[in-house]
Structure formats: structure tokens, C-alpha cells
Amino acid sequence: MRVLHLTPGTGSFYCGSCLRDHALIRALRARGHDAIMAPLYLPLVTDREVSNPEIPIQVGGVTLYLQEKLPFLRFVPRFLLNWLNSPAILRIASNFIGMTSPRDLGRMTLGALKGEEANQWPEWKRALDWIKTEVKPDVISLSNGLLLGLCPVIKRDLGIPVIVSLQGEDSFLDTLVEPFRTESWAAMRSNAQHVDHFITASTYYGDTMAERLEVPRDKVSVIFNGLDVTAFAAARPDPNWPTIGFFARMIHGKGLTTLVDAYIELAKRGTVPRVKLKIGGSTMASDQKYHAGLKKKIADAKLTDRVEWHPDLSFNDKVKFFRDLTVFSVPATYGEAFGLYVIESMASGVPVVQPRHAAFPELIEATGGGILCEPDDVKSLADALESLLLDGPKRERLISSGTVRVRSEFTAVRMAEKFDEVMRLVKQKHGSR
The missing domain is CATH 3.40.50.2000 (Glycogen Phosphorylase B;)
Structure with a gap:
């Protein structure tokens, strides 16, 4: 099965999600899947060589930020936007993570969750076009719920089943200033209705997010994070x-x-x-x-x-x-x-x-x-x-x-076994529609 996993990079430091995602992709490949990990925002920082070094960053963090702040940039020549998405520029930008104003952070988050209604959409649309014409996966996996803004269009235009991993979204969204906190949660709940299945790393978080996203609890599976x-x-x-x-x-x-x-x-x-x-x-x-x-x-x-x-x-x-x-x-x-x-x-x-x-x-x-x-x-x-x-x-x-x-x-092998079960279930349900 060909599975595409979209995961945000940090650019300059290790994070638990990046390490978990990298371990998952390697273990899925060992099980015979054609598993691809594509980076978003910033370069990936992992414990080993990046799984797909040949795949460039599909949605650059600098470009997204500028398009949100300056919508006219959607008309800027593509070569300039490609330069802004180069690894060197993005690694420099990663040093300024955490220095964005609270309002800018809220605006960026809501923009991503609003999908095609937002200023950032031209950059996301390019990524979806790449998925549709070049990758052609059987299943799309999103590494966290802040990427839910993609799901309505994936379901409508690509017809590919989507699995979304949930890990820590509530603690982030709850710190946003208003009105972005309330509007972001509303967008999350709306987009969640277009997801085939969710995965969380604990029963605690599965219960929490099923309630906050207003999705049936049986639509959420618990898979402990694994490592090498x-x-x-x-x-x-x-x-x-x-x-x-x-x-x-x-x-x-x-x-x-x-x-x-x-x-x-x-x-x-x-x-x-x-x-x-x-x-x-x-x-x-x-x-x-x-x-x-x-x-x-x-x-x-x-x-x-x-x-x-x-x-x-x-x-x-x-x-x-x-x-x-x-x-x-x-x-x-x-x-x-x-x-x-x-x-x-x-x-x-x-x-x-x-x-x-x-x-x-x-x-x-x-x-x-x-x-x-x-x-x-x-x-x-x-x-x-x-x-x-x-x-x-x-x-x-x-x-x-x-x-x-x-x-x-709590091994990567065990994590991949359970993830594989969810993928096959989702693929089977999607094919029977």
C-alpha cells in the first residue's frame, strides 16, 4: 500500500512528533509498504537520515507566513517563492520560532484550519496538486490535527482516505488569543467530519479529543507511540x-x-x-x-x-x-x-x-x-x-x-503493526462506499 505521511518539520531542534513519525515510516517500509514522508513548513530534524531526502518541503513556512500577512504575494513569480522555501532560508527562519506575536500565531493557525477560504490556500493547493498528479497514494496520513484544513478538499477532490494523528493540539489551541481560539476550535470540529479515522497515543487523549471534536469515540484508535x-x-x-x-x-x-x-x-x-x-x-x-x-x-x-x-x-x-x-x-x-x-x-x-x-x-x-x-x-x-x-x-x-x-x-515495530491495521480498515471501508 502506498501511504503518504505529511509532517511539519522544526528546522533546528528535535521534537517527539518528528522522531515518532520517522520511526513509523521506517517501520511501515519494513512491513512492505511504499511509505513516503513529506515535510511541511521547515526541514525535518530526526535521529537518523531523513526518510525521503529527495522530497523537497511541500509547503514552506516562510511563504505561508508572508501569504497570510501579504495576500498579494500569491501573484509573485514562482521562482521567488521557491527561493523562500529553500532549506537554507527555512533553517534561518526556524531560529525565530516562538518570536511571532500572539495575534500572528493565532492568525496563522486559523488560516491553515480554514483551508481553501484562507489566504494561505495557494500554497496548500500546490501541495494537493502534487499529491494528486505525482504521489497518488492509497492513504494519506496527517501527523497532527492542525492540518485538518486539508481534509474537506482531499475528500471532495482527491477521494483518498485520510488518517489523522492527534497529539497535543488542545494545549496549543487553548493558548491562542481570542477570537482565534474559538474560531480555530470551530474549524477543527467542522473539518473533523471529513476524516476517515483518528489515531491518538493514549486513551486519555482519545477521550479528550473525541469530545472536543464532536466525533464518535469508535472513530478514534489508540496506538502507543513507539521508538527504536x-x-x-x-x-x-x-x-x-x-x-x-x-x-x-x-x-x-x-x-x-x-x-x-x-x-x-x-x-x-x-x-x-x-x-x-x-x-x-x-x-x-x-x-x-x-x-x-x-x-x-x-x-x-x-x-x-x-x-x-x-x-x-x-x-x-x-x-x-x-x-x-x-x-x-x-x-x-x-x-x-x-x-x-x-x-x-x-x-x-x-x-x-x-x-x-x-x-x-x-x-x-x-x-x-x-x-x-x-x-x-x-x-x-x-x-x-x-x-x-x-x-x-x-x-x-x-x-x-x-x-x-x-x-x-512501545517499539516502532509494534506501532507500525497497529497503524497497518487502521490503514487496512480505513481502505476497506472507503472501498465499500
Whole structure:
């Protein structure tokens, strides 16, 4: 079966969605499918060579932004727009992600969701023409719900079944300023009626989005995100320097403030001598002020020499990062749809402490590789970290359970098997109409 997977790139940093998509495409190919991954917006950044390096970016982020702001650009010569979509220009543009004004961000999001009614449509239409005349897939897969604006036209003009993966759209849309938040959700609900099937990475998020998109729950399948577990080696932390790890986007929403405060609380107790904190993950220029505030808080606690910062690591360096950890926590403050970092930690033989909300209880139950604390509660997190750091036998039990289950149920192979089942079901239903 020929499947086309459309996924936005980040241009300059790794993201969980990109890694998941790349692993999925590779695993689908191993199953015999003609699977193609086409990048949107910015170049893809993955843990290995891009799946289809010969396929250029189909919808450039710079061009979309300019067409939204300056609609007359649809009449600009194509060679100039192609230059704006070149990888070099887009990688430069990626450095300014996060610096767009709230209103511009809302306008861009709504423009994409409104489809052919929006200023951005000429660029999207080019991509659909490419799909129709050159790719001719049996199934189209969209990596997230913010691409739903394409679905009405795909269904009407291309007649190709569409599968849409949902992962984190609510936490993004809910932060948009009005009227863009309300209008974007309305567009999402309308476009969702043109989707053949949805996939989410957790039951929690499937229930959440089925309700918010007003689609039947049986139209949404749960497939745990998978990864190439062979890339992760067993951790070998220094017993003389117990280390707490954090690896995600280095922002407040991922719970970094909560973890720093819990670490300071734990260090003050003195029950775990020489305890260290390693912070890693992607950053943007707009995050620097926030990081400076955290570093001052750590300095005031006289802990600067025991806290390490590792921004924007390569994939190989991230794998090495996990090897030094004793425990791991990303106590996200919002309703995380999955949290690939939890699985990466367990694949590395590192037990986790996560808040008792969103998808985390589901992941802990499915893996047995960690414990839960109360959400946004510094003391509860400090207590949970302390309990694991002081209880070696318990850590070993969690490590054993988490490693075994992740390596059996959270692999790219397992993810592709279940995705394959959904594709065949959708293709069969579509052919019977």
C-alpha cells in the first residue's frame, strides 16, 4: 500500500512528533509498504537520515507566513517563492520560532484550519496538486490535527482516505488569543467530519479529543507511540552522585519550574547527599529570560555547581544524557497527550516520577516503570524523588518492569503493526462506499 505521511518539520531542534513519525515510516517500509514522508513548513530534524531526502518541503513556512500577512504575494513569480522555501532560508527562519506575536500565531493557525477560504490556500493547493498528479497514494496520513484544513478538499477532490494523528493540539489551541481560539476550535470540529479515522497515543487523549471534536469515540484508535529501542543503552549512573534528569522542551509548561523547586527542596533536606540535576532539551531564543530566572534561583540556593544544562543536544548526545541518570521526571503542567520522553527514559533503564494526570497514569500502568506524584506539587514531587533515590531495590524493580514492557509494547515495530491495521480498515471501508 502506498501511504503518504505529511509532517511539519522544526528546522533546528528535535521534537517527539518528528522522531515518532520517522520511526513509523521506517517501520511501515519494513512491513512492505511504499511509505513516503513529506515535510511541511521547515526541514525535518530526526535521529537518523531523513526518510525521503529527495522530497523537497511541500509547503514552506516562510511563504505561508508572508501569504497570510501579504495576500498579494500569491501573484509573485514562482521562482521567488521557491527561493523562500529553500532549506537554507527555512533553517534561518526556524531560529525565530516562538518570536511571532500572539495575534500572528493565532492568525496563522486559523488560516491553515480554514483551508481553501484562507489566504494561505495557494500554497496548500500546490501541495494537493502534487499529491494528486505525482504521489497518488492509497492513504494519506496527517501527523497532527492542525492540518485538518486539508481534509474537506482531499475528500471532495482527491477521494483518498485520510488518517489523522492527534497529539497535543488542545494545549496549543487553548493558548491562542481570542477570537482565534474559538474560531480555530470551530474549524477543527467542522473539518473533523471529513476524516476517515483518528489515531491518538493514549486513551486519555482519545477521550479528550473525541469530545472536543464532536466525533464518535469508535472513530478514534489508540496506538502507543513507539521508538527504536535498540538506540538506547542501559544507564550506568555514578552511585556517588545520584542524578535527577529532565529532558524535554525547556519551558515552564513541561514542569521545569516545578522540578527545579523540588530539587532545591530535596537538596535542602540533606537526605540524599550530593544529589545532582541534569536539564536537557530543546530551547528557543524566547526562552532565555525564563532560564536566567531559574539559574538565579539555583544560584541563590548555592546549588549552581550541582546543576547541569544541556540544551539542543544531538540524538546521540541525548542517548548519552540518559545513561548518567538515576531517576527522571518531566512534571508537565498541562494535559500531555503522551510524553515520548517517559518511554525514552525507561528504554534507557531509568525509572520515572510523573504527575498523576493526563496520559502519565496510563503510561505508568502500562509499563510499571515509575511512580506518580501530585500535579504541580513541589513537596509531593520532592517526596517521590527522595523515595526512589533512597530505595535501590525499588528502583531496580521499576527498571526491570519498565525496560521489559517498553521493549515489547512501545517499539516502532509494534506501532507500525497497529497503524497497518487502521490503514487496512480505513481502505476497506472507503472501498465499500
